[in-house]
Amino acid sequence: MINKLSQGWPAPAKLNLFLHVNGRRADGYHELQTLFQFIDYCDYLDFKVTDTSPLKLHSNMGNAVADSDNLILRAAKLLKQISGCDKGAEIWLDKRLPMGGGIGGGSSDAATTLVALNHLWGTQLSKQKLMEIGLQLGADVPVFINGLAAFAEGVGEELQPASPKEYWYLVLIPNVHVSTAEIFQDPELPRDTPKLDIASLMNGSWQNDCQSLVAKRHPQVAKTLLWLLEYAPSRMTGTGACVFGEFEQQQQALDVLAKLPSDMTGFVAKGANTSSLELRLAQL
Numbered sequence: 001m002i003n004k005l006s007q008g009w010p011a012p013a014k015l016n017l018f019l020h021v022n023g024r025r026a027d028g029y030h031e032l033q034t035l036f037q038f039i040d041y042c043d044y045l046d047f048k049v050t051d052t053s054p055l056k057l058h059s060n061m062g063n064a065v066a067d068s069d070n071l072i073l074r075a076a077k078l079l080k081q082i083s084g085c086d087k088g089a090e091i092w093l094d095k096r097l098p099m100g101g102g103i104g105g106g107s108s109d110a111a112t113t114l115v116a117l118n119h120l121w122g123t124q125l126s127k128q129k130l131m132e133i134g135l136q137l138g139a140d141v142p143v144f145i146n147g148l149a150a151f152a153e154g155v156g157e158e159l160q161p162a163s164p165k166e167y168w169y170l171v172l173i174p175n176v177h178v179s180t181a182e183i184f185q186d187p188e189l190p191r192d193t194p195k196l197d198i199a200s201l202m203n204g205s206w207q208n209d210c211q212s213l214v215a216k217r218h219p220q221v222a223k224t225l226l227w228l229l230e231y232a233p234s235r236m237t238g239t240g241a242c243v244f245g246e247f248e249q250q251q252q253a254l255d256v257l258a259k260l261p262s263d264m265t266g267f268v269a270k271g272a273n274t275s276s277l278e279l280r281l282a283q284l
């Protein structure tokens with residue numbers, strides 16, 4: 001059972017406003033160019049520091065992820081190992097973000113764990129060091145630790161600050177789990193988009209190179225995207241399954257949400273170039 005403490009630490013979702021796949025490296029990972037923006041839709045974590053070393057996680061995720069695989073416990077363990085900290089922690093997770101949706105919930109939980117425990121344990125590692133540790137857990141973890149919207153290259157860890165317009169988004173959640181690894185292993189994934197300079201990318205038309213393939217493999221994604229495109233410029237985020245449409249006004253997004261067929265689910269959220277985690281840190 002989750003017994004939330006007084007004030008939680010947010011773990012916000014991200015959108016990939018565009019995602020280009022430029023090539024494959026020898027280690028199997030892909031070279032990407034992508035634009036990350038946060039949204040104000042979050043998981044929440046709470047932490048209680050203990051004097052002895054065990055780590056314990058309470059969550060409302062059910063059996064979805066074994067403790068040994070959970071990025072929260074993996075992040076906490078790694079921070080303990082690297083910092084030599086002998087304290088422990090009890091951690092509560094209020095999971096709200098859909099899993100396997102391409103909005104980065106697992107990576108964001110890991111980032112929030114590293115940032116919060118670094119503060120609460122007094123381990124005092126720099127943001128840069130936390131980002132290095134985060135990268136060992138997933139390609140998307142560093143941007144969540146950095147907390148600022150960013151243009152990213154490499155496998156997603158070479159970050160340059162960016163300030164895309166903070167639209168209101170209607171995010172739809174097709175009822176399928178898309179495996180990131182499976183999409184990146186698919187022989188039909190296009191991997192040859194030329195690398196462009198940041199200015200051309202920011203001013204060009206934004207696309208997701210994984211979208212056609214995911215729509216082909218998962219008809220539910222294709223159907224959801226087609227529905228949303230009737231109302232707004234819309235794309236997939238990450239390797240899916242979630243798709244998002246952009247709106248100038250919150251009410252426009254809410255009006256479309258109200259029309260959603262009963263077999264679809266979604267939520268409205270605001271784009272944020274500074275993450276809610278970064279804002280929480282600034283309050284300390």
Ligand SMILES: C[C@](O)(CO)[C@H](O)COP(=O)(O)OP(=O)(O)OC[C@H]1O[C@@H](n2ccc(N)nc2=O)[C@H](O)[C@@H]1O
Pocket residue numbers: 016019028029030031032034102107137138139140141154155156180181184185238239
């Ligand atoms: C596609 C994105 O969501 C864009 O934001 C991310 O790059 C994915 O980041 P992530 O979920 O943190 O990914 P990881 O957990 O590091 O990797 C999952 C799997 O995706 C593949 N992968 C991931 C990132 C990348 N640049 N190239 C890849 O080929 C790898 O096969 C890896 O086994």
Ligand SMILES: Nc1ncnc2c1ncn2[C@@H]1O[C@H](COP(=O)(O)OP(=O)(O)OP(=O)(O)O)[C@@H](O)[C@H]1O
Pocket residue numbers: 065069070071072098099100101102103104105106107108109110140180238239240241
């Ligand atoms: N705390 C966690 N929350 C969610 N997933 C977790 C967590 N810990 C481990 N995982 C594993 O990570 C997988 C991907 O989860 P996540 O919700 O981050 O997907 P995603 O939104 O598609 O991420 P990305 O866009 O980074 O690929 C899950 O299917 C699950 O097996």
